Amino acid sequence: MARDVLVQASNLHRHYGQHHAVAGVSIRLQQGEVLGLLGPNGAGKSTTMQILTGNISPASGEITIAGIDLLDDPREAKKHIGYLPEQPPVYRDMTVLEYLRYCAKLHGLRSKNIISAVDFAMQRCGLTDVGKRLIGNLSKGYQQRTGIAQAILHQPSVVILDEPTVGLDPIQINQIRDLIRELGSDHSVILSTHILPEVKIVCDRVQIITQGKTVFEDTLEDLERSHGDPVYLMGFESEIDTQKLSTLEAIDEVESLGFARYKIHFNGQPHMADTLCKLAFTENWKITELTPQSSSLESIFLDLVHQEGQTA
Amino acid sequence: MSVMFSIAWTEFKRMFSSPLAWSILAVLQFVLGMIFLVLVQEFIEVIQPETAGMDNAPGVTDTVVAAVYLWAGIIMLAVMPILTMRSFAEERMNGTFTLLRSSPISVTDIVLGKYLGLLLFILLMVVLISLMPLSLQLGTSLDIGKILSSILGLILLLASFAAAGLFISSLSQQPIIAAISSFGLLLFLVVLYISGKSASNGSEIFVYISHFGHFLSFLQGLFQSGDLVYYLLFIIGFLVLTIRKIDNESLQR
Numbered sequence: 001m002a003r004d005v006l007v008q009a010s011n012l013h014r015h016y017g018q019h020h021a022v023a024g025v026s027i028r029l030q031q032g033e034v035l036g037l038l039g040p041n042g043a044g045k046s047t048t049m050q051i052l053t054g055n056i057s058p059a060s061g062e063i064t065i066a067g068i069d070l071l072d073d074p075r076e077a078k079k080h081i082g083y084l085p086e087q088p089p090v091y092r093d094m095t096v097l098e099y100l101r102y103c104a105k106l107h108g109l110r111s112k113n114i115i116s117a118v119d120f121a122m123q124r125c126g127l128t129d130v131g132k133r134l135i136g137n138l139s140k141g142y143q144q145r146t147g148i149a150q151a152i153l154h155q156p157s158v159v160i161l162d163e164p165t166v167g168l169d170p171i172q173i174n175q176i177r178d179l180i181r182e183l184g185s186d187h188s189v190i191l192s193t194h195i196l197p198e199v200k201i202v203c204d205r206v207q208i209i210t211q212g213k214t215v216f217e218d219t220l221e222d223l224e225r226s227h228g229d230p231v232y233l234m235g236f237e238s239e240i241d242t243q244k245l246s247t248l249e250a251i252d253e254v255e256s257l258g259f260a261r262y263k264i265h266f267n268g269q270p271h272m273a274d275t276l277c278k279l280a281f282t283e284n285w286k287i288t289e290l291t292p293q294s295s296s297l298e299s300i301f302l303d304l305v306h307q308e309g310q311t312a
Numbered sequence: 313m314s315v316m317f318s319i320a321w322t323e324f325k326r327m328f329s330s331p332l333a334w335s336i337l338a339v340l341q342f343v344l345g346m347i348f349l350v351l352v353q354e355f356i357e358v359i360q361p362e363t364a365g366m367d368n369a370p371g372v373t374d375t376v377v378a379a380v381y382l383w384a385g386i387i388m389l390a391v392m393p394i395l396t397m398r399s400f401a402e403e404r405m406n407g408t409f410t411l412l413r414s415s416p417i418s419v420t421d422i423v424l425g426k427y428l429g430l431l432l433f434i435l436l437m438v439v440l441i442s443l444m445p446l447s448l449q450l451g452t453s454l455d456i457g458k459i460l461s462s463i464l465g466l467i468l469l470l471a472s473f474a475a476a477g478l479f480i481s482s483l484s485q486q487p488i489i490a491a492i493s494s495f496g497l498l499l500f501l502v503v504l505y506i507s508g509k510s511a512s513n514g515s516e517i518f519v520y521i522s523h524f525g526h527f528l529s530f531l532q533g534l535f536q537s538g539d540l541v542y543y544l545l546f547i548i549g550f551l552v553l554t555i556r557k558i559d560n561e562s563l564q565r
Contacts, residue, residue, distance in 0.1 A: 053414045
């Protein structure tokens with residue numbers, strides 16, 4: 001079944017003086033999809049997101065959100081968007097509860113739904129304990145969460161998050177990533193980041209932007225399949241005889257990383273982990289670590305960004 | 313529509329969550345209290361004995377009450393810019409303006425909401441100021457009509473200050489710049505009045521353009537529809553300019 005296309009933006013342009021910040025980016029987002037926008041600093045990710053949320057108008061291009069033209073009917077279209085900008089848009093002199101209630105009103109929620117919507121968003125973002133505290137007195141992480149709560153408050157079909165995990169501690173980062181995954185099941189999410197592993201964990205599809213242009217776009221599944229050798233990272237209690245590993249047909253190369261850890265490049269044969277374990281068992285190597293490593297996204301990213309940097 | 317009111321109410325409440333509103337109200341009340349005291353004393357010790365027995369002598373309403381409102385208007389030249397500076401400049405500086413921009417509300421709702429919030433504060437200030445002259449009612453009889461006209465005049469004057477300040481704030485990224493510029497604009501209009509009244513080459517048109525000239529006739533108890541229309545045009549003009557400014561901001565230049 002074809003899923004609804006919630007965001008359809010084509011050929012967006014925006015200049016800042018001489019600087020062509022967004023030069024023909026197109027974005028397509030289906031229901032229940034998490035799209036990661038990747039790019040180095042100043043690539044135009046934030047500008048693209050500002051355009052998608054109606055904060056700035058594109059010089060040219062078209063945007064439809066849930067079938068509504070954002071430029072023709074911004075008020076209707078914005079009802080379907082939840083947006084967390086780079087800097088969480090929180091009033092430091094309000095409490096979390098006051099702030100979220102205000103946001104709910106801004107989004108036109110009816111007063112009888114406001115309390116439950118605020119409760120729900122606070123629960124989801126782990127804000128229940130700090131509801132009565134002033135936002136200005138909260139840590140950066142909690143301010144960030146308040147910003148996310150504000151973005152999902154009105155249950156928008158499209159959630160747009162600009163670097164949502166900046167300034168959070170590792171536990172919070174995990175919680176937020178889980179939250180984004182969860183959101184991805186019933187909403188559609190666009191998030192920008194420059195943390196590559198984050199994209200792998202939460203995104204279905206990735207779009208790399210440099211210097212205002214899309215230079216790469218693919219689903220993560222296809223990406224893993226088509227680019228780069230699959231790699232396993234293995235660690236043992238003591239050094240092993242790498243010759244024995246190399247006898248396996250599927251293995252292309254074994255790289256020693258020192259301290260009995262090895263990087264194993266292979267040809268992508270299925271059940272490789274199992275084969276490796278069985279070999280280790282028969283040879284009586286004590287495994288301490290076995291991690292699949294797909295460095296493909298990273299290498300693509302570096303290649304593309306590097307190339308662009310040279311041609312510019 | 314209801315969004316507009318919740319913006320107004322939140323703006324009003326937020327003023328009180330910082331010490332700003334409280335200190336403004338306190339300082340204003342203290343200064344005007346002193347002025348009121350001096351005026352009342354002067355009336356009792358000097359004016360009243362001199363004018364006793366005169367026909368149609370100036371009463372306490374003319375000498376004390378009108379003067380208090382005039383002083384209030386003058387002090388507000390400096391106070392209103394501080395209140396209006398935050399409206400847009402501060403939101404921009406803190407990145408909170410994005411919240412309003414991304415919400416499904418029109419720019420008109422945002423601007424009018426903020427303006428209404430300021431009006432609420434202005435009403436509160438005028439009520440507090442009016443308590444002083446009205447307290448004279450305990451000891452003497454006042455010309456209530458004149459007081460009402462002064463109150464209306466002050467409200468209109470402050471509302472016009474607020475509209476101008478709101479517009480200046482919408483042009484600026486930094487609250488301080490907004491405050492200084494609005495103060496400059498308001499003072500300029502007063503200077504227009506002074507130059508219009510100047511003995512050498514005064515011109516009625518300057519007096520007409522200045523918002524202060526229209527305020528003074530309210531203080532004399534004169535309610536002229538021309539003055540009312542002047543203030544309404546002034547306010548609507550600046551609000552429309554603000555809406556257009558905010559509306560055009562997102563466009564590619």
